[in-house]
Amino acid sequence: xxxxxxxxxxxxxxxxxxxxxxxxxxxxxxxxxxxxxxxxxxxxxxxxxxxxxxxxxxxxxxxxxxxxxxxxxxxxxxxxxxxxxxxxxxxxxxxxxxxxxxxxxxxxxxxxxxxxxxxxxxxxxxxxxxxxxxxxxxxxxxxxxxxxxxxxxxxxxxxxxxxxxxxxxxxxxxxxxxxxxxxxxxxxxxxxxxxxxxxxxxxxxxxxxxxxxxxxxxxxxxxxxxxxxxxxxxxxxxxxxxx
Amino acid sequence: xxxxxxxxxxxxxxxxxxxxxxxxxxxxxxxxxxxxxxxxxxxxxxxxxxxxxxxxxxxxxxxxxxxxxxxxxxxxxxxxxxxxxxxxxxxxxxxxxxxxxxxxxxxxxxxxxxxxxxxxxxxxxxxxxxxxxxxxxxxxxxxxxxxxxxxxxxxxxxxxxxxxxxxxxxxxxxxxxxxxxxxxxxxxxxxxxxxxxxxxxxxxxxxxxxxxxxxxxxxxxxxxxxxxxxxxxxxxxxxxxxxxx
Numbered sequence: 001x002x003x004x005x006x007x008x009x010x011x012x013x014x015x016x017x018x019x020x021x022x023x024x025x026x027x028x029x030x031x032x033x034x035x036x037x038x039x040x041x042x043x044x045x046x047x048x049x050x051x052x053x054x055x056x057x058x059x060x061x062x063x064x065x066x067x068x069x070x071x072x073x074x075x076x077x078x079x080x081x082x083x084x085x086x087x088x089x090x091x092x093x094x095x096x097x098x099x100x101x102x103x104x105x106x107x108x109x110x111x112x113x114x115x116x117x118x119x120x121x122x123x124x125x126x127x128x129x130x131x132x133x134x135x136x137x138x139x140x141x142x143x144x145x146x147x148x149x150x151x152x153x154x155x156x157x158x159x160x161x162x163x164x165x166x167x168x169x170x171x172x173x174x175x176x177x178x179x180x181x182x183x184x185x186x187x188x189x190x191x192x193x194x195x196x197x198x199x200x201x202x203x204x205x206x207x208x209x210x211x212x213x214x215x216x217x218x219x220x221x222x223x224x225x226x227x228x229x230x231x232x233x234x235x236x237x238x239x240x241x242x243x
Numbered sequence: 244x245x246x247x248x249x250x251x252x253x254x255x256x257x258x259x260x261x262x263x264x265x266x267x268x269x270x271x272x273x274x275x276x277x278x279x280x281x282x283x284x285x286x287x288x289x290x291x292x293x294x295x296x297x298x299x300x301x302x303x304x305x306x307x308x309x310x311x312x313x314x315x316x317x318x319x320x321x322x323x324x325x326x327x328x329x330x331x332x333x334x335x336x337x338x339x340x341x342x343x344x345x346x347x348x349x350x351x352x353x354x355x356x357x358x359x360x361x362x363x364x365x366x367x368x369x370x371x372x373x374x375x376x377x378x379x380x381x382x383x384x385x386x387x388x389x390x391x392x393x394x395x396x397x398x399x400x401x402x403x404x405x406x407x408x409x410x411x412x413x414x415x416x417x418x419x420x421x422x423x424x425x426x427x428x429x430x431x432x433x434x435x436x437x438x439x440x441x442x443x444x445x446x447x448x449x450x451x452x453x454x455x456x457x458x459x460x461x462x463x464x465x466x467x468x469x470x471x472x473x474x475x476x477x478x479x480x481x482x483x484x485x486x487x488x
Contacts, residue, residue, distance in 0.1 A: 052485065053326055053485060054487070054488075055487060069485065079327060087255070088322070090258055090259055094258050102328075103331065104247075126262060146331070
């Protein structure tokens, strides 16, 4: 299977400090890949580099066969930022329809995306009056309706109720089944098991790049949280060589 | 560039303002109320009101659109919507023109209210037509928007953005001929006045005041205002960086 994302030796500094220390990884097309790691591990920075809004120090990021940030990619990538970035002084539907017009996907797709994230009843509500979870979902709707080849979702399920989270993950897999590639970040380990493949980040380095099953097998535990811990502990005594 | 995306952006900006009735009321009514104030300050000297009131018809839209636009653009930057926009097929100029057109529409409404009040209720008198005055006022508003878009790039908070008003706008008001004729100013101030766009906005209005028909000088002034608007928009586009640190 072709790779939707190819990252080679990516180094990023922010505020004078290294945030990504020479990361190399690949994301296969049509899969759901989880990007996991604690807060501050570099997840958001890696995603920003992939969508092409992050200044990078060195290394290469190739997305759908083009250098990250290429104008032609803007039509093919949907990006959900960690803090919901939609217009607070518009209604949910107005936001969705505006984003739809940017991608040229039309009003019907916009209204459907609002329903798909469970906001059908709140469509006419101003975003500023939504709860945190609803706000995040409204932002997600705007990323989904891009109908992109690659969806980069930065913590899309934070603060959502379990049933909704389950629905959203089903939606992610349904999208992957149609050929869309999804890169989804999370710091909740129970979501990791829902991914086809996992990238574990810690302190700007890549700790693991494996399927959930392989990871469980290698660390000899069924609990992915525990796997992560064992990986870190195993590496503590033999420092990782980083750039 | 896409006309569709530009116009949808205009629609989006107008929608945002539509949800904020207090801002609409402030934009539409404040200039007229201040004109009433001026009219009675110069109650004994209607000729002075004819001059000052007319100049204010060009200065109000410049100030209010400068403020509204610079805050609106700053919000786009600080809430992350700008960064997100720039990952979509939206072109930078779609965004800037979208804003420019939206605020031109608002300015047209503002100018309609203010000039109607000035001419019909406050007996403002000019040789040239009311329509020309409105056209110039709209041009001034778009200039204010364009300058606001550009200067918002230098502010990282709303506190800073409002402080740019006295920095960018106040000198132009002081030097444009409103409080003292430009030709009587000391040489270097005249030179400064010569390079500030609001000077030409106000001069165009004074031409309308003195002449029944459009003069060459008025057209020259209008051309300079339009040119300054284009330059400010291009500078604004240059400040929209897709990649940040």
